[in-house]
Amino acid sequence: MKAFNPEARFISKIKSLYIGDDAALVNGLIYSADAFCEGTHFLREWMSPAQVGRKAMLVNLSDAVAMNADPLYALVTVMLPRDFGPGQIDELAGALKQTAAEFGCEIIGGDTVAGEELHLSVTLISCSDAPLLRGGIQPGDxxxxxxxxxxxxxxxxxxxxxxxxxxxxxxxxxxxxxxxxxxxxxxxxxxxxxxxxxxxxxxxxxxxxxxxxxxxxxxxxxxxxxxxxxxxxxxxxxxxxxxxxxxxxxxxxxxxxxxxxxxxxxxxxxxxxxxxxx
Amino acid sequence: MKAFNPEARFISKIKSLYIGDDAALVNGLIYSADAFCEGTHFLREWMSPAQVGRKAMLVNLSDAVAMNADPLYALVTVMLPRDFGPGQIDELAGALKQTAAEFGCEIIGGDTVAGEELHLSVTLISCSDAPLLRGGIQPGDxxxxxxxxxxxxxxxxxxxxxxxxxxxxxxxxxxxxxxxxxxxxxxxxxxxxxxxxxxxxxxxxxxxxxxxxxxxxxxxxxxxxxxxxxxxxxxxxxxxxxxxxxxxxxxxxxxxxxxxxxxxxxxxxxxxxxxxxx
The missing domain is CATH 3.90.650.10 (PurM-like C-terminal domain)
Structure with missing residues (x-):
């Protein structure tokens, strides 16, 4: 165990007004991002590429759902393992697209790189008439x-x-x-x-x-x-x-x-x- | 060399109307995402954490600049190597924040995970009165x-x-x-x-x-x-x-x-x- 928390330290250093909730609420839109990474969140022998794509999108959609927001657009950055074949790529991309579509969300961009491991990072843009946030709790609640x-x-x-x-x-x-x-x-x-x-x-x-x-x-x-x-x-x-x-x-x-x-x-x-x- | 292009195949499978430009232009806002990854874009012995943070942000800001857009907000997802100390984390986060600020851009969210390598994915939200796109070229231009x-x-x-x-x-x-x-x-x-x-x-x-x-x-x-x-x-x-x-x-x-x-x-x-x- 480290004597400091690397994630908390990184976040405290880039902190802005908006960081703290699951997502940032700016000018009527809600922005959130979550990574889904081999070795941290899953091992490749546990899940098919379709299962990885689906869960990577669901854990991001969960941020929007939890804020009572409708996900509109997604950007997906993926590191594709060099040993991935066409069938695996199709499964992964298909599951991402299909899962987003089930929630009314469209993938509008992103980036792909080749690497050793399978890592995904998804950014969602959502909107809400009545966002559910983390603040405002009172003693007695x-x-x-x-x-x-x-x-x-x-x-x-x-x-x-x-x-x-x-x-x-x-x-x-x-x-x-x-x-x-x-x-x-x-x-x-x-x-x-x-x-x-x-x-x-x-x-x-x-x-x-x-x-x-x-x-x-x-x-x-x-x-x-x-x-x-x-x-x-x-x-x-x-x-x-x-x-x-x-x-x-x-x-x-x-x-x-x-x-x-x-x-x-x-x-x-x-x-x-x-x-x-x- | 593979018989197929994995990046092109992935993109063709999640393709939407908006993919093709450096960024997607939707409802007056411009969305772009770029990864900056150890092993693909840099080796850690070549660059300090501050240099990595600065370049990761600059290559993303370049998408906005190239479209004649003003970057407003950024979301940064980072995989932090487990051997990174507090000084390295501060350098990386500081360079990301400072570089974004030079272009009038604020980091409003993101995600951090621990891993073996240093990978960054940045999503930018920008706006433009007169976006410069890829289409519309005529013979003779x-x-x-x-x-x-x-x-x-x-x-x-x-x-x-x-x-x-x-x-x-x-x-x-x-x-x-x-x-x-x-x-x-x-x-x-x-x-x-x-x-x-x-x-x-x-x-x-x-x-x-x-x-x-x-x-x-x-x-x-x-x-x-x-x-x-x-x-x-x-x-x-x-x-x-x-x-x-x-x-x-x-x-x-x-x-x-x-x-x-x-x-x-x-x-x-x-x-x-x-x-x-x-």
């Missing part, structure tokens, strides 16, 4: 997450032991909560998608708002440290909790209230969830 | 390039032989023709920056317009295959040639007219100029 957490970590660990996992695993195929965010937006104070795990992402949300929490239930490590779940983490004012529960129920989305926001400095133990630690 | 070509290739070859090159070499520090493009835009039919070398970029421009050329002067290999020059390649209607010459002279920019556009299929011999061939 409730924190909740959607869905069931833990499968992504269990399946990642199975892959690392050399086992197979189901092809519909959310490690391959994250389920984005687009309808939940759209329909229930009006009851939400703040929100973000769970990409680094409930522990780390809750800490990030609390850091951003300069607040702490009181746990209403214990979160086991198997749930709290499961990264890349792409469920939603939301904050709700107490007076909106029942309306939010009803809205989530209508959408068929489980809602788990796990903490109350307080003026303290309580945090979860956050650890890097990537394949290879920094 | 003249093709010209700015400046003096060849240094980038000579210096790359020196680096590959293990020699040192001057710290102000355009291999480190491309000179962008921002004032030339702005001031002389009205005399230009079409244009693009020279990133892949005069041979390959002329071919690209002619392919895009479905036209050929008649050479007015021989272009030696040492000039035609020098990549990453970031000078401008422009097309000018014959009736505007003298006005363009005068405009370039006022800006102190050498202008070399080298071909006339014709309805034939003549092309230069284009070869990959990267460190390691695909």
């Amino acid at each position: 409730l924190l909740a997450y959607t869905g069931t957490l833990g499968e992504s970590k269990r399946n990642l660990e199975a892959l690392m032991r050399g086992e197979n996992i189901p092809s519909d695993s959310r490690f391959y195929e994250p389920v984005l909560r687009r309808d939940f965010v759209r329909k229930c937006r009006k009851y939400l104070r703040a929100g973000m998608d769970l990409s680094d795990g409930l522990y780390c992402d809750t800490d990030k949300l609390l850091d951003y708002n300069g607040l702490g929490m009181e746990l209403l239930q214990e979160i086991p490590e198997a749930i709290g440290s499961s990264g890349e779940e792409y469920e939603m983490l939301v904050a709700v004012a107490p007076e909106n909790l029942e309306a939010l529960r009803e809205c989530a129920r209508k959408e068929g989305v489980p809602l788990n209230v796990f903490a109350r926001v307080e003026e303290n400095d309580r945090r979860f133990p956050c650890r890097d969830h990537h394949l290879i630690e920094s | 003249l093709l010209a390039y700015t400046g003096t070509l060849g240094e980038s290739k000579r210096n790359l070859e020196a680096l590959m032989r293990g020699e040192n090159i001057p710290s102000d070499s355009r291999f480190y520090e491309p000179v962008l023709r921002r004032d030339f493009v702005r001031k002389c835009r009205k005399y230009l039919r079409a244009g693009m920056d020279l990133s892949d070398g005069l041979y390959c970029d002329t071919d690209k421009l002619l392919d895009y317009n479905g036209l050929g050329m008649e050479l007015l002067q021989e272009i030696p290999e040492a000039i035609g295959s020098s990549g990453e020059e970031y000078e401008m390649l422009v097309a000018v209607a014959p009736e505007n040639l003298e006005a363009l010459r005068e405009c370039a002279r006022k800006e102190g920019v050498p202008l070399n007219v080298f071909a006339r556009v014709e309805e034939n299929d003549r092309r230069f011999p284009c070869r990959d100029h990267h460190l390691i061939e695909s």
Whole structure:
């Protein structure tokens, strides 16, 4: 473990007004970028090129969905391994294009280079009438997450032991909560998608708002440290909790209230969830 | 050499209406993305982290400048090598931020991952009142390039032989023709920056317009295959040639007219100029 966090240091040095949310909101448009890299996010023996292309696009679309935004355009930069054949390239490109199209998003540009590994970086341009951001949380608000957490970590660990996992695993195929965010937006104070795990992402949300929490239930490590779940983490004012529960129920989305926001400095133990630690 | 071009194949598979220019022009904004990757564009022993950050940003800014656009915002995705220390991270981030700022551009987002190599991908959002595009060239138009070509290739070859090159070499520090493009835009039919070398970029421009050329002067290999020059390649209607010459002279920019556009299929011999061939 390094004595400093390289990612945080890099970001603090290029920091602008806009960095901090999942995406930057500028002049009515929302800009976000996420990398999806061999060795960090996946190994090539675990996933077909089509699965890599689909997940690379889904984890980016998740940023837009989590902000209650409609993705409009994507730019895709890809490092293509020199041993990739035409069939693999077609699969990768086809999955990127098809997945973007499912969300109404068009790939308008990008860049390709040849290299040793398969790395992707996607930039999305989105728009929203009512963006859901990270700020504005008040003491007394409730924190909740959607869905069931833990499968992504269990399946990642199975892959690392050399086992197979189901092809519909959310490690391959994250389920984005687009309808939940759209329909229930009006009851939400703040929100973000769970990409680094409930522990780390809750800490990030609390850091951003300069607040702490009181746990209403214990979160086991198997749930709290499961990264890349792409469920939603939301904050709700107490007076909106029942309306939010009803809205989530209508959408068929489980809602788990796990903490109350307080003026303290309580945090979860956050650890890097990537394949290879920094 | 592969029997197919992996980059062209990938792009053809995700192709949209907008791909083809240096950048996509959508709803009044211009979007472009370029990767700058260890092993493909540079070796780490050749360049300091500050030089890498500066060139990664300059080659992207060049896309905007070449379209007569003002870069507004940048998103930067970076793979940071695990052996990078705090000083190297600060240098890299500082150079990215400073170089963007010199062109009035702010870094508003991005992503960082840890990896083996140093790779950067930058997306720029720009705007222009009078964008300079690749299309619209007519038979009889003249093709010209700015400046003096060849240094980038000579210096790359020196680096590959293990020699040192001057710290102000355009291999480190491309000179962008921002004032030339702005001031002389009205005399230009079409244009693009020279990133892949005069041979390959002329071919690209002619392919895009479905036209050929008649050479007015021989272009030696040492000039035609020098990549990453970031000078401008422009097309000018014959009736505007003298006005363009005068405009370039006022800006102190050498202008070399080298071909006339014709309805034939003549092309230069284009070869990959990267460190390691695909």
